Structures are given as C-alpha cells and as structure tokens.
Amino acid sequence: MADSHHVVWQQAVVDFVSDVAENIRRIVLRTEHPIPVRPGEHVDVRTTIGGEPNLRSYSVVDAAEDGTHLALSVFRTPTSRGGSVFMHSLQPGQLLEITEPLQNFPLRIGASSYLLLAGGIGITAVAGMAALLRRLGADYRLVYVGRSRESMAYLDDLAAIHGGHLEAHIDSEGTSLDVQALVGSVPDNAELYMCGPIRLMDAVRRAWIERELEPTSLRYETFGNSGWYQAEPFTVRIPRLGVEASVGMHESVLEALQRQGVDMMSDCRKGECGLCQVKVLELTGRIDHRDVFYSDRQKEPNTKMCCCVSRVIATEPGATPGPGSAVLTIDVP
Ligand code: FES
Known part of the structure; x- marks a missing residue:
C-alpha cells in the first residue's frame, strides 16, 4: 500500500526482543517485503496510542543482507509521548506496521576521511x-x-x-x-x-x-525529540481561526492543532523540512527551538517556529525556566 508520499507500508512481525543498555531495547523485525538496507536508513512505525495515531522514526541499526530481518533499538524516553513505551512492550509474534527502509541520511562514498x-x-x-x-x-x-x-x-x-x-x-x-x-x-x-x-x-x-x-x-x-529544556504543557492560540488548544507534555503543537481540526502542513515531523513553520504573533514564555531547519540567526527573533518539534516553556525574564502558563499565539499559512 502506498500513501501520498509513495511510501510503501508493510506488516512486520516481531521476531526477537532484548535489552541492550539501560532503557534501550533491541527489536528484531521480520519484514513482509524484504529490501536490502543501506547505512543511514530508518523506518517509520505507525501505531495507535490512546486512540490517537502515532508515527515515529527509528534508524535501522543493522539488518540481514537480504533485508528479511532488520533491527531497531528504541530508547524509552523519560518524556515519552507513548511511542517508546509501546515499542518496549512489544513481544515476539506481534505485528507492527512499518514503512520500507527510508533514506534521508545517506553516506557519501569516496570521501578521503x-x-x-x-x-x-x-x-x-x-x-x-x-x-x-x-x-x-x-x-x-x-x-x-x-x-x-x-x-x-x-x-x-x-x-x-x-x-x-x-x-x-x-x-x-x-x-x-x-x-x-x-x-x-x-x-x-x-x-x-x-x-x-x-x-x-x-x-x-x-x-x-x-x-x-x-x-x-x-x-x-535528527529525530527531533530532545530540546534545550524539559517539555511542559502550554497553550497555543490562533486568533484568526478562533482556535485555542492545550499542548500536552507528550505531544507537539502540530498534533494539538490537528486534534482541533486545524488544517496544518507537515512532512518530516522531525524539524528538518520547515514545512510546518508558523508565524509567531505573541509569546508569553520562551521558545525551545528543537528544529535543525532554521539557522541560529533565523531562530533568534522568535518570529517563526517549526511546530512539529519546537515548544514553549514558561519563564520570567532572567528566571530559571519552570512549568507555568506559557502561551503561544501564532498564525498558520
Ligand atoms: S514537518 Fe518538517 S520541520 Fe516540521
């Protein structure tokens, strides 16, 4: 089955799980459509968590030469949005919906070092x-x-x-x-x-x-999931559309707005492509830019942000950031 990006999805079977470090589990999958895996490739995993669709990317750490088996290694994050907890619960025999191996971190062969x-x-x-x-x-x-x-x-x-x-x-x-x-x-x-x-x-x-x-x-x-500050809940508003949403600790602005039915553009959902950028109109708090799309100079004025990964934290000028009532007022394209 191909979606709008022509990504091929497949059912994989969990073959083997083991703990390979503190909070890191290795999950070996048997693929439905074996394709040899190249270095730097990842798969997207589609699940439903708490009734909400959840899409996460995981690097393929190693794979059988013919692609019949591939291994992921999943870190259970303290601020998990549910994805890594679910991945850690997988047991042999369970089915998992994954994409074919996808490449956006290719290794260029031929460099001198x-x-x-x-x-x-x-x-x-x-x-x-x-x-x-x-x-x-x-x-x-x-x-x-x-x-x-x-x-x-x-x-x-x-x-x-x-x-x-x-x-x-x-x-x-x-x-x-x-x-x-x-x-x-x-x-x-x-x-x-x-x-x-x-x-x-x-x-x-x-x-x-x-x-x-x-x-x-x-x-x-970058899998766009670690920021400069601890994630905390905040409020996002779009005055033009009369929308206000609470952004939970374990979700992104993008997800919170989509939940409210706002038509949002996005692609990578990892802070790389910039497609989800929004214009910041007003800010109570500080933006935790978690993308790698903007340069430092573009991030500094806090006039726009990639809402698939970047967040807001509450802080008084000069104070240590902490949970509070940060409010982000934006407009969307
Ligand atoms: S969707 Fe690509 S940067 Fe947000």
Whole structure:
C-alpha cells in the first residue's frame, strides 16, 4: 500500500526482543517485503496510542543482507509521548506496521576521511555507516559519546568490531567529549556524520562553522525529540481561526492543532523540512527551538517556529525556566 508520499507500508512481525543498555531495547523485525538496507536508513512505525495515531522514526541499526530481518533499538524516553513505551512492550509474534527502509541520511562514498559521531541512542544511525566504511577499508573514526557505559548500547560489540577506530567518551568516567578539540582534529576535507542530542549537534555545528569547514561536509540525522529544556504543557492560540488548544507534555503543537481540526502542513515531523513553520504573533514564555531547519540567526527573533518539534516553556525574564502558563499565539499559512 502506498500513501501520498509513495511510501510503501508493510506488516512486520516481531521476531526477537532484548535489552541492550539501560532503557534501550533491541527489536528484531521480520519484514513482509524484504529490501536490502543501506547505512543511514530508518523506518517509520505507525501505531495507535490512546486512540490517537502515532508515527515515529527509528534508524535501522543493522539488518540481514537480504533485508528479511532488520533491527531497531528504541530508547524509552523519560518524556515519552507513548511511542517508546509501546515499542518496549512489544513481544515476539506481534505485528507492527512499518514503512520500507527510508533514506534521508545517506553516506557519501569516496570521501578521503570520515568522522562518525554518535551521542547516546544516536549510535543507531551511524553504526551501519561504520560497518560499511570498515568493509571498504576507508579512513574513519567512530566517536561514541554517552553518560555511562551502562547507557551505551552496543559499546562492547563496536569495540570488538572497530578496534582503534572507536573512541568512547563517557561522562561518568571523566572522559567527556571536548567538542572544540574534536572538530579541531578533523582533516580539512573530512566528512562528519552525526546523530545525537541537540546540544551536542549544535556545539559541533558551531565549532564546524568557526573552523570554516565545508558546511555540506557536516551531515546529521535528527529525530527531533530532545530540546534545550524539559517539555511542559502550554497553550497555543490562533486568533484568526478562533482556535485555542492545550499542548500536552507528550505531544507537539502540530498534533494539538490537528486534534482541533486545524488544517496544518507537515512532512518530516522531525524539524528538518520547515514545512510546518508558523508565524509567531505573541509569546508569553520562551521558545525551545528543537528544529535543525532554521539557522541560529533565523531562530533568534522568535518570529517563526517549526511546530512539529519546537515548544514553549514558561519563564520570567532572567528566571530559571519552570512549568507555568506559557502561551503561544501564532498564525498558520
Ligand atoms: S514537518 Fe518538517 S520541520 Fe516540521
């Protein structure tokens, strides 16, 4: 079955589940339409949670060569919108509706050197790239950052496979990553592929720009789910349409407005394409921009935002942000 984006959906069967790190479960799926999986690919998973449709993207961490089986690894987020809790409840034999493997984080073959950077669960997006670069005999480094050894999925496996190509930076062991030093150590013509928390990716992006490295050589995958601040409920208003909605902790502005029947444009739902952008008319609180679509300069005046991922938090000027009564007044295209 193809939807309007010509994405092919299929029924997959859960074959095997196992815990691979603190709050991270590996889920191996048997596919209905096997297609070989390329590094950087993900699948979208469609479920219904609490009566509401839920769509989430997960990187394919590894797969059988013929694509008959593929493995996802799902982090159960403390602020889960229900998706990761549901994924952790899956048991062998259950059916799951997934897309064919989709690519929006392609690895360009032929660069003279590669740096792959993973923060936490972001390892799922770059592990396949590292495996391919190793097979190709490419010049690569895999830098894996995490809070603690227990929280880092596949760390031992990766160390066994990649040997000296792997560098682990573990906060609890006092070996946290120095982003400036990392970007400073990259050869001029290297390509960097990264997936991880927004703070890490933002720091790398800044250091990359400062060093005046080629912007197109910095590539990233974001699943748009971690912000600068803890998510909290707030109110969104569209005066022109007479609409007011409460945005819960576990949903986006986009979802809250769609629930109210507002016709919204969207595509990636990960803060990458900008299709869901709205004009900010008034703001009580502060915007937590969680997208990677706008530049810092575009984000700063807080006149627009990607409503599939970005949120609002309550704060008084100069005060520490905390739950309160933030209100976002917008207009939609
Ligand atoms: S839908 Fe793509 S940025 Fe929001």
